Amino acid sequence: MRKWNFRILYLLLIGPLAGQAIGEERVIPEFDRWDAEDIMEICAGCHGIYAQGTPDGEYPRLAGMNPEYLAHQIELFKTRKRINIPMIPYATDHELPPEDVRTITAYLASIELPRHMSPLDPNKEFDALARLEESKKVTNIPHYPGNPKAGGKLYKKECASCHGSKGEGRWDKRVPMLTGQHSKYLLRQIENIRKGERFHDSPEDAELFREYSDQEIADILAWLSWQDD
Numbered sequence: 001m002r003k004w005n006f007r008i009l010y011l012l013l014i015g016p017l018a019g020q021a022i023g024e025e026r027v028i029p030e031f032d033r034w035d036a037e038d039i040m041e042i043c044a045g046c047h048g049i050y051a052q053g054t055p056d057g058e059y060p061r062l063a064g065m066n067p068e069y070l071a072h073q074i075e076l077f078k079t080r081k082r083i084n085i086p087m088i089p090y091a092t093d094h095e096l097p098p099e100d101v102r103t104i105t106a107y108l109a110s111i112e113l114p115r116h117m118s119p120l121d122p123n124k125e126f127d128a129l130a131r132l133e134e135s136k137k138v139t140n141i142p143h144y145p146g147n148p149k150a151g152g153k154l155y156k157k158e159c160a161s162c163h164g165s166k167g168e169g170r171w172d173k174r175v176p177m178l179t180g181q182h183s184k185y186l187l188r189q190i191e192n193i194r195k196g197e198r199f200h201d202s203p204e205d206a207e208l209f210r211e212y213s214d215q216e217i218a219d220i221l222a223w224l225s226w227q228d229d
Contacts, residue, residue: 025171026066026109026171028109028110029102030106031102031103031106031110032103035100035103036103036107039096039103039104039107040107042090043062046059046086047059047060047061047062049136050063050113051063052137053182053185055182056182057183057184057185057186057188059086060181061113061139061180061181062108062111063111063113063139064109064113064177065108065109065169065176066109066171066174067102067105067106067108067109068105068174069174069175069176070105070108071101072174074091074096074105077091078091078092082199083197113138113139113180114134114139115140115228116140117134117135139180139228140228140229141179141180141182141183141224141228142183143225143226144183144218144224144225145218145222146215146218146219146220146222146223147219147222148219148222148223148226149223151216151218151219151221151222151224154212154216154220154223155167155220155224158208159178159220162175163175163176163177164177166179167180167224167227179224181224183224187217187221193206194206194209194210
């Protein structure tokens with residue numbers, strides 16, 4: 001089997017993809033692409049063929065996320081420390097043994113989702129099918145209703161130290177990106193943290209999230225939704 005090794009350095013001249021920090025170096029483990037694509041056929045049923053997730057917040061975007069973070073979440077599903085009904089049939093060592101987890105998480109991390117369509121080349125014949133396929137990969141989060149200016153202030157106060165100044169996440173700390181993730185999915189997770197159904201950083205975090213009003217949460221989501229424009 002052919003092995004693929006990805007060492008990705010996003011430079012200022014290239015510009016970041018959705019949810020990725022400018023100039024951040026991200027090392028993706030070696031993986032077998034053909035095995036990964038076989039596993040992805042199962043994941044794609046919910047998360048999409050490009051792991052782009054769904055705008056309704058039911059399934060998160062997984063593309064471009066830290067493989068160690070993804071592997072940790074799978075382990076939480078396996079041990080039932082994090083409950084997610086659709087994942088129960090798949091989050092077992094039988095369906096997802098450790099080797100498959102390493103393969104699929106590296107593959108997911110390697111998927112690049114552009115923020116915008118590439119510009120048309122007037123010197124080339126227009127290819128409608130290719131344009132349609134390209135459009136399926138574009139992930140640009142619609143502006144969430146709220147006050148992004150107020151949300152930015154709250155975000156910088158409570159979230160930026162871990163999730164990055166623009167919500168790009170911290171690859172080295174296994175902290176997930178928020179920019180480029182679907183707003184309704186983020187809202188669902190915040191609600192779960194508030195109810196104590198999902199662990200954040202510490203048990204006290206549930207109370208911290210409850211201190212913010214629904215409008216303040218909406219403002220933070222609004223600010224995040226502007227960061228991948």
